[in-house]
Ligand SMILES: O=C(O)CCC(=O)C(=O)O
């Protein structure tokens with residue numbers, strides 16, 4: 505496993521390791537999760553309207569780690585065998601014991617996630633979120649909620665390749681929104697695992 509490094513311009517808040525999981529392990533994990541996870545379409549509430557999320561998802565976690573995500577309460581699915589050791593390794597890398605993960609499957613370039621922050625109350629005020637990406641490389645964009653002293657709205661675009669780990673911590677959710685835009689490029693499926701710690 506490669507060490508996490510601070511992203512320039514986001515020191516102390518966002519870290520990543522582009523090739524965190526060795527390719528063979530990342531390949532095996534993608535295959536296992538693609539089959540083992542009961543993927544479903546979640547409903548999101550955006551500006552008071554319910555929409556079907558343009559991706560498939562599954563909430564996984566310890567039995568008492570219930571969670572509200574975009575207006576819906578989820579009781580987590582149990583950890584698939586292939587995922588439990590990954591949870592432990594990601595927890596060690598990020599320095600926090602994660603008890604849940606939102607797994608996302610982006611079937612092709614039309615699947616996406618709009619602007620949001622991972623700021624649900626269950627995560628506490630300054631949550632640590634660790635995001636492991638498998639499969640097709642997609643662009644992940646962080647955009648500041650407010651302009652800086654020069655009037656510039658900071659924007660950071662990251663490619664998240666197969667096996668990469670991204671950690672957001674500190675005030676990242678309070679100060680930034682993030683999104684995974686659609687792409688017209690022909691891309692294969694991507695699985696993203698966003699590990700979270702639900703406070704009880
Ligand atoms: O797919 C990604 O990289 C990000 C997903 C995300 O932000 C989320 O599910 O909260």
Ligand SMILES: [Fe+2]
Nearest residue numbers: 620621622682
């Ligand atoms: Fe998110």
